[in-house]
């Protein structure tokens with residue numbers, strides 16, 4: 001998955017895909033100005049709680065479209081930086097006037113508001129499978145006798161896999177396949193070194209561990225997107241299709257806590273944007289009908305509003321995150337272990 005997405009020449013993201021464009025591999029909330037408006041309210045409120053000026057650090061900026069919307073709606077004093085691993089996408093972001101970095105190495109710790117839309121789901125995962133007698137193997141990619149790519153079971157490549165399964169009390173029955181993302185830890189560790197004080201806001205799709213690893217997902221959650229279609233073959237059109245897996249929020253929060261960060265709150269995208277006042281985006285102008293459609297799409301329970309979640313982290317001492325003050329039980333249930 002790491003090679004398919006990030007290979008220096010042939011990786012899907014390296015080749016600067018048209019994310020969010022209807023001709024591209026998939027749609028994201030980031031293509032809607034209303035989303036930028038709502039997120040800008042959250043960043044503004046977060047900055048006030050920290051004490052501006054702040055650095056705004058966008059994670060995985062895609063084509064740079066969201067960065068353009070966000071900077072146009074932000075009126076607080078700030079320095080806007082995009083962390084983007086793909087050189088191709090950095091090029092697109094810079095063409096739109098955004099400042100980018102490929103790593104966090106050169107950034108100093110300072111007051112920062114971090115925002116990442118659909119970045120955690122792009123972190124490469126390990127694939128594991130339950131065997132008889134409660135044993136679990138890892139699935140590796142190999143070539144079969146015909147020279148075709150195939151999955152091959154083997155022993156765990158790292159003890160961290162066993163630790164995660166143990167920590168989350170994951171039991172996989174025979175043939176039950178699951179994904180484990182170990183990249184969350186180093187990713188958060190690097191962020192924790194430069195965010196001081198600050199908030200880290202993630203919008204993504206996922207669930208708590210007991211749901212992600214339940215029998216309902218016995219084939220795992222790894223999936224691919226090619227020209228707006230969901231594909232279940234990871235070996236199809238490698239480098240041209242996106243690959244993604246549901247985010248394990250239990251792991252996200254426990255890795256963050258181990259690094260000294262705290263959960264600042266969580267809810268659905270729809271509830272969050274509504275609490276932040278996204279309705280003010282609509283106004284009374286002649287485009288108010290199309291603006292209302294955008295807002296409904298981003299907040300509706302039958303659309304993106306419940307498909308995506310917000311999970312917010314903070315450094316100790318800050319109040320709970322913006323937009324998270326009224327969390328209905330229905331929304332917060334994903335984030336608490338049963």
Ligand SMILES: C[S@@+](CC[C@H](N)C(=O)[O-])C[C@H]1O[C@@H](n2cnc3c(N)ncnc32)[C@H](O)[C@@H]1O
Pocket residue numbers: 013019020028029030031059060061062063066083084085086089116117118119122123187
């Ligand atoms: C699914 S796209 C989302 C893009 C954009 N945020 C949006 O919502 O349209 C994932 C983005 O994260 C970037 N990315 C993946 N892994 C990353 C990492 N470890 N650090 C920074 N960016 C990363 C990809 O290159 C891409 O820009």
